[in-house]
Amino acid sequence: MEGTIFSIIPALVMLVLVLLTRKILLSLGTGIIIGALFIHNFHVLPAIQEIFHVFIIIFYADGSIQIGNILLLLFLVLLGIMTAFLQASGGSRAFGEWMMKRVKTRTGAQLMTVVLGFIIFIDDYFNSLAVGQIARPLTDRHKVSRAKLAYLIDSTSSPVTVLSPISSWGAYIIGILAGLFATNQVTDIKPLEAFIKMIPYNLYAILALILVFIVIYMKFSIGPMYKHERKALEKDELLSSHRMPPGDLSKTFTAHAGGKSYQLFIPILVLLVITIISMYATGLQASSNNASIFEVFANTDVNLSLFLGGISSVFVALVFYVRLPRPRASLSKIVKEGTQTMIPAIVILLLAWMIGSIIGTLETGEYLAKLVMQANINPAFLPFIFFLIASIMSLSTGTSWGTFGIMLPIAVDVLIITDISLLLPTLGAVLAGAVFGDHCTPISDTTILSSTGAGVHHIDHVVTQLPYAFIAATAAGTGYLFIGLTGWTLIGLLVSVVTLFLIVFTHQLLFKKEAIS
Template identity: 70%
Template sequence: MEGTIYSIIPALLMLLLVLLTRKVLLSLGAGIIVGALMIRDFNILGTLNEIWTIFYEIFFVDGSLNIGNILLLSFLLLLGMMTAFLQASGGSRAFGEWMIKRVKTRTGAQVMTAVLGLIIFIDDYFNSLAVGQIARPLTDRHKISRAKLAYFIDSTSAPVTVLSPISSWGAYIIGILGGLFAVNGITDIQPLEAFIKMIPLNLYALSAVLLVFLVAYLKLDIGAMRTHEKRAIETGELLNPEQDSVPGDLGDTFEPHKSGKIFHLLVPIGVLIIATVVSMLITGANESEGGATLLSIFANTNVNLSLFIGGLIAVLTALVFHLQQNEPRSNTFKIFIEGTKTMMPAIYILLLAWMIGSVIGSLETGEYLAQIVSDASISSSLLPFLFFLIAGIMALATGTSWGTFGIMLPIAAEVAVITDISMLLPTLAAVLAGSVFGDHCTPISDTTILSSTGAGANHIDHVLTQLPYAFIAAGAACIGYLVIGFTNQVLLPILITFAIVIAIGLLINYLAKAKLNQA
């Protein structure tokens, strides 16, 4: 069943169950079991062995520890501990009280969160978790639902990092482009130059960022987001009371220390940011062959190790502040335990997401979708539009934008070179855009999981509330890619795409006000 139409069954089943049951662990588990059954031709013992092997290889591969996965999971635990210290020390409360005097409106709090997402562009994981830690005390004080905070984080993490050449994503993509250009004999443009020229052609990422600010300014609460925001404003409940515990949320576990100061929050977070960035620079420089450049550093940096080092130093910093407050040892132990416990939901989801990603990889779902594109006879004017859709579907099904880049960029380059070389950069940009779009829509994306974790939001609430906004940006991008294909221009498609997003935002705002006036 590998590489056939049947290979999409586990992904479709998982997505359908998520929508019907809103139980992410159940849905992921069902997809894993069905996929393993298909891989082992429905042999029960073989299926059990396959599931165990997939789980085992998360931690051990080729006879040695899978250091990258272990470091990322460890960082999540460290983040939970740091969050607990920030709350117990009174730092989160002090920062919230300080910021609410300066940011006096819900709109201001939302805009500040979006701006933070633009500033922290080095890595999507780092963006998701760091922005959540900084913005959550402020958004909580202004009664902004955690689902909305998760949306702001997710829509300014992958879209921003995919646009930045100085980021882990940018370095990865530029590296792929270099190989593609060499294989296809393209010598008139360099990979970095091509990436920069593709930035204005990445219409989904640009639209998603624009929409974030429209949502903040125009109060565009669509669908399920309206329910979350209404409950938060009217009752102060930032989370859905019907959902289970969420990652990163400690509720009222700790009584904040009365002498808590702003620096009890800002210093550990500052240490986290500085230590992580410095570690990324050092690990990237050490792995760069020959003379290290900024681009080569980010291409070779060890993100997971850097996050772990930054998280460990930040936790130790928060621990020092806590001990200075003369808290009893029993309370210190409780902080470590409760901080660890609050991250377990995110770790469970991440483990199962990795497992179903492995199942989908073994079934060659991505290769099957890619083969459909290769076999199709595609008009050159439709290349950007069609590759945007295909990349979106692939990222949605496989849960990985990076994996989609690796599969679809070579195919897009080959098709464009053969049919119309002028469509090369728009088609490659469409693959990047579609991959981010699919990444935003799937519950098994690492970035989506970490965005809900950073916000302290229920994961499925985040996925379902983000979908309408993702489809708005994607719909506008589709029109833009059709314009690119038929006009081969850059500025006009951007203007049309932005105009569509703004027009939809203003229309939704007008209808919401009209409904409010009628009520």
């Protein structure tokens, strides 16, 4: 069933179950089992072996230990331990009180979260986790629901990094373009120049960022998000249940009365500085002599950098804690509780990697790509078609980077044959579709880590973000149709922005609800 229409079924079943049951582990597990059965034509024993195999290769594959995966999991553990120290030391509480004196409104608290997302543009993983740790004490005190916080984090992390040439995403994309242009003898434009010129065509990323500000300033809370925000404001219920989500230890430790705001700020600053320095150092080590900044970031080891930043920040937080007079919690309890709170996130991430591997074996992405290659389509519709296919592929596979790697080469091949003038719009549409699908799928690394950073149940984040993602995607799709049919880039961008506002205003008129202040 590999490479056929049946290869879509496991991902489709998983997504439907997520929406119907809101049980993420059940949905991921079902998708893995169905996928394994499809791979082995419903023979049970080989399917069980396949499931065991895709778990093992997370840690050991091709005769070597998968250091990168292990380091990322260890970083999550370190993040949990650091969070425990910040909570037990009173640093989180003190920082919240300090910020409350300066940021006095819910709008200001949400805006600060978004500004942090723009500032920490270097990598989506780091963005998702660091912004949550900094913003959560403030948004909690202003009764911003954790689901809203997760949305703000997720809808700035990937869009910002995919629009920035100096980021792990930008460097990766520029590297792909360099290889494609060399192979196809595209000499009239350089990879960096192409990336920058593609930015106006990355409509979904641009619109997602605009929509974030609309959500904040117009208090545009819709669907499940409205319910979460109502509960947060009226009942002080920031979460949908009393079950502790990953990354949240607010009810586990009693904050130390002598805590200071710098006990939160400095460990996170250390995390930021050490991670960025490590990213540059590892990238420089893996690059050629006289490498450009883009080549350096294309070769950086993100997971090792996160681990080094994490262990450094934990050490600083430990030093601050042991210097407190009469610490209330033992070090062993802090390490234990910090580790335990990250176990749910780690389990979800492991299952996401497993189903990603299953879907890769089923060649779901290749099947979708083959449909594009075989279809006889009017070139004017190619930006829209590639946006749609990249969205479905990213949604199914849970990986933006994998979608870039599959769809960008196909887009270049198709456009060189059909209409080279639409090359950059179509490549921009691929990037946009990959980010849109990434925002919708529960198996995306960034989506999982945004939930963890915000301290919210993962399924709550997935369900509440979907309406906003589809609004931005609908407006983006309109823009791609206009660009393809007319060739007018800036007017196409303007049309998509106008469409976005029309959707928002129409919703506000048709579904009048009391605004959440």
